Amino acid sequence: MSKIQFDLVSPERLLLSQQVDMVTIPGSEGYMGIMAGHMALVSTLRAGMIDMKDNGVDTRFFIKGGFAEINAIHITVLAEEAIPMTELDLAVLDQRILDAQEDEIAAETDAQRQKAAQLVDDLKLARAAF
Amino acid sequence: MATVKEMRTRIGSVKSTQKITKALQMVAAAKLRRAQVATEAARPYAQRMSAIISNLASGVSGPSAPLLLAGTGSDKRHLVVVATSDRGLAGAFNSSIVRAARIKIAALIDEGKDVKIITVGRKARDQLRRQYGERFVFSYELGLKAPNLALVHPIARQILELYTAGEFDVVTLIYNRFKSVVTQIPTLKQLIPAQVEASGEAGAFYDYEPDEETILTELLPQNISVQLLSALLENQAGFFASQMAAMDNATRNAGDLIKALTILMNRTRQAKITTELTEIVAGAAAV
Numbered sequence: 053m054s055k056i057q058f059d060l061v062s063p064e065r066l067l068l069s070q071q072v073d074m075v076t077i078p079g080s081e082g083y084m085g086i087m088a089g090h091m092a093l094v095s096t097l098r099a100g101m102i103d104m105k106d107n108g109v110d111t112r113f114f115i116k117g118g119f120a121e122i123n124a125i126h127i128t129v130l131a132e133e134a135i136p137m138t139e140l141d142l143a144v145l146d147q148r149i150l151d152a153q154e155d156e157i158a159a160e161t162d163a164q165r166q167k168a169a170q171l172v173d174d175l176k177l178a179r180a181a182f
Numbered sequence: 183m184a185t186v187k188e189m190r191t192r193i194g195s196v197k198s199t200q201k202i203t204k205a206l207q208m209v210a211a212a213k214l215r216r217a218q219v220a221t222e223a224a225r226p227y228a229q230r231m232s233a234i235i236s237n238l239a240s241g242v243s244g245p246s247a248p249l250l251l252a253g254t255g256s257d258k259r260h261l262v263v264v265a266t267s268d269r270g271l272a273g274a275f276n277s278s279i280v281r282a283a284r285i286k287i288a289a290l291i292d293e294g295k296d297v298k299i300i301t302v303g304r305k306a307r308d309q310l311r312r313q314y315g316e317r318f319v320f321s322y323e324l325g326l327k328a329p330n331l332a333l334v335h336p337i338a339r340q341i342l343e344l345y346t347a348g349e350f351d352v353v354t355l356i357y358n359r360f361k362s363v364v365t366q367i368p369t370l371k372q373l374i375p376a377q378v379e380a381s382g383e384a385g386a387f388y389d390y391e392p393d394e395e396t397i398l399t400e401l402l403p404q405n406i407s408v409q410l411l412s413a414l415l416e417n418q419a420g421f422f423a424s425q426m427a428a429m430d431n432a433t434r435n436a437g438d439l440i441k442a443l444t445i446l447m448n449r450t451r452q453a454k455i456t457t458e459l460t461e462i463v464a465g466a467a468a469v
Contacts, residue, residue, distance in 0.1 A: 061230060063331050063411060065223035081391050094234065095391035096400055119401060121234045121388075128230050132331075132404075 056088040057126045058104060060113060062134040067113065068104075075127055076103040077120050078174075086127050093122045099148075099174035101137075101181065102129065112137035114178060116148060117171070145182065149175045186454070189447040193440055200436035206271065207429035214363070214422035220328060221360060221415040228412045231405055235376060237388065238398060248395070250402040253375030254351045259296040261319070261350040262287055263341070263373070264310065265357040265413055266303035267421040268324045273428035275358065275366065275421055276305040282368035283356045287314060298350070302337060302414070319344070329414035331407060338407040345374055357413040358420040364427065366420035371413070373406055 055071040075086045078100030097120055102113040118131035135144065152175055156168035184192075239251055264283040266276045283299075283306070290297045299317045301307040307321040322337055344350060353374040358366040371377075390397055 059226075059230070061227045063224060063227050063408060064220070066226040079391055080396075091389060092387060093389045093391060094238065094397055096397055119231075119234065119397070119404075121230075121237070123388075128234070130227060130231055130234070 054088040055106075056086065056090070059126075059128045060102065060131065060134055061129070062115075062131045067134050067136065070106070072104050072106040074105045075129075076101075076105075077127075077129060078102070078115070079120070086122055089124050090122050090127075092124070093120075095120050095122070097129070097131070099171055100178055102134075114140050114145075114182075116175075140182070142179070142182065145175065145179045149179065184450075186447055186451050189443055189450065193443050193447065196436050196439050196443065200433055200440070203429045203432040203436060207426055207433060210422045210426040210429060214419065214426055217328070217415070217419040217422050218360075221412075221419045224412055224415050228408050231401070231408055235401060235405060238394070238401070239376070248398050248402060249346070250374055250406075251376050251398065254348070256351045257295070259298070259350045259352070260290050261298050261300065261341070261344065261353045262290075263300045263302065263337075263353065263355045263410075264306040265355065265410075265417055266301075266306040266309075267417060268304040269421075270305060271428065272421055272425035273431075275424035275428075276303075276309065278366070278368050279356060279358050280306060280309045282370065283310065284313070286354065286356065286370060287317075300337070300341070302410075303417075324414070329411060329418055331411060334407050334410040334414065338403065338410055341373070341406060342403050350374075355409065355413055357417050360416040360419040360423070363423045366424060371409065373409055376402060376405065 055073055056075070058068065058070060058072045058075050059066070060068040073087070077084055077086065077095075078098045080096040080098055083100070084095070097115065097118045099116045100114075102115055104111045104113070113131075114135045114137065115129070115131035116133040118129060118134075120130070121128045149172060152168055152171040156165055156172060159165035159168050235251075262283060264279065266279050270276065287297055287299070297314075297317055298319045299310065299314055300319050301310060301321045303322070303324050307318075311318070320340060324333070327333070341353060345353065352372065355371045355373050357369060357371075359369040361367055
C-alpha cells in the first residue's frame with residue numbers, strides 16, 4: 053500500500069513530517085480518513101483529534117481548529133494549536149473550554165458567537181473522548 | 183592635567199560600565215539562541231500557509247474575489263505597520279527599521295497618498311512620534327514575553343477591522359528580516375492585498391469544504407496574524423543578535439579605555455614621584 057506524506061504544523065513549530073498509511077482529521081463537515089490517492093481538497097478543521105496510522109501504530113494529536121490541504125500524495129495540516137496526545141492533559145483542555153466560553157460571552161456578532169459556541173462543543177467532545 | 187585620584191575614579195566608573203555591557207551581552211547571546219530556534223520553528227507554518235493561499239488565489243479571481251486578496255482596487259490610502267523592539271542598546275537595529283519606514287512614508291506622502299501608521303514596539307513609537315505623530319492610529323508595546331499568537335491577534339484584529347471598515351487600501355509591514363547573526367535586513371512586506379507568488383503548479387483543482395468563500399474568509403485573516411507573528415519573531419532574533427554585537431563592541435571599547443587610562447595614570451604618578459625625588463635631592467644638596 054502506498055503511503056501519504058503527512059505534515060502537521062502549528063504557528064509555533066513543525067510537529068510532524070513523515071510518510072504514513074492513513075490520517076483521520078476533524079473536517080468542518082465531519083471526520084475524514086485520508087489515504088494516498090485522495091482527491092485534491094482544502095478544508096477548514098474543527099477542534100478535535102487527529103489520528104495517524106502508520107504500520108499499525110496509532111498516534112494522536114489534539115488540534116484547536118485550522119486548515120488542511122490535501123492532494124494525492126500529500127496532506128498538510130495547519131493547526132491553530134496542536135498538542136501531541138502524550139503531552140495533553142485535562143487541565144489544558146479545561147482551560148481551552150473556559151477560554152472559548154468567555155469568547156462566546158464576549159462575542160459581538162452572531163457569527164462570532166456561533167463560532168465560539170461551536171468551539172466549546174467541539175472541545176467538550178474532545179474532552180469526553182479523552 | 184587630571185590628578186591621579188580623578189583618573190582612578192574614572193577607571194572605576196568605566197569598569198562598572200564594562201560589567202554591565204558584558205552582562206547584557208551574555209544575556210542577549212543566551213536569548214538569541216532561543217529566539218533563533220523559535221523563528222525557525224515558525225517558518226514552516228507561514229510558508230505552507232502562503233503556499234495554500236497562492237494555490238487558492240490562482241483559482242479565484244474577478245469580482246467575486248475577497249477584498250483581502252484582491253484589494254479595494256485603489257491605492258490611495260496606505261497603512262504602514264512599523265515593528266521594532268521595545269528596548270534599545272542594540273546598535274542600529276531600531277534606527278535601521280525606522281529609517282526604512284521614514285523613507286517609505288516620505289515617498290508615499292510625496293506621491294500624494296494618504297498615510298496612517300501603526301507602531302508595534304516602543305522604539306518605533308518614540309522615534310516616529312515627533313515627525314509623524316498625527317498620523318498614528320495606534321501604538322502597541324511588545325512586553326517582556328516572546329511573541330506568540332495571543333500577542334499578535336489584537337493587532338491583526340485591529341488592522342482587519344480598519345480594513346473592512348474601508349479605512350485603507352494597502353497595508354504594508356516594515357520589520358527587520360533576520361538573515362544571520364551579523365545581518366538583519368529592513369524589509370517591507372505588503373500584507374493587504376495579499377501578495378501571491380505565481381506558483382509553478384497553477385491549475386491544481388481543489389475541492390473546498392465547506393466552500394471556497396468560507397475557507398478564504400478564515401484563511402486570509404489568519405494569514406495576517408501569521409505574517410505579523412513571523413515578522414515579530416524575526417525582529418526578536420535580530421534584536422538579540424544586534425544587541426549582542428553592540429554590547430560586545432561596548433565591552434571591548436571599555437577595555438581599551440581602561441587600558442589607556444591605566445597607562446596614563448601610572449605615567450602621571452611616576453612623573454609626580456620623580457619630580458618629588460628631584461626636589462628632595464636638590465633640597466638636600468643645597469644644605
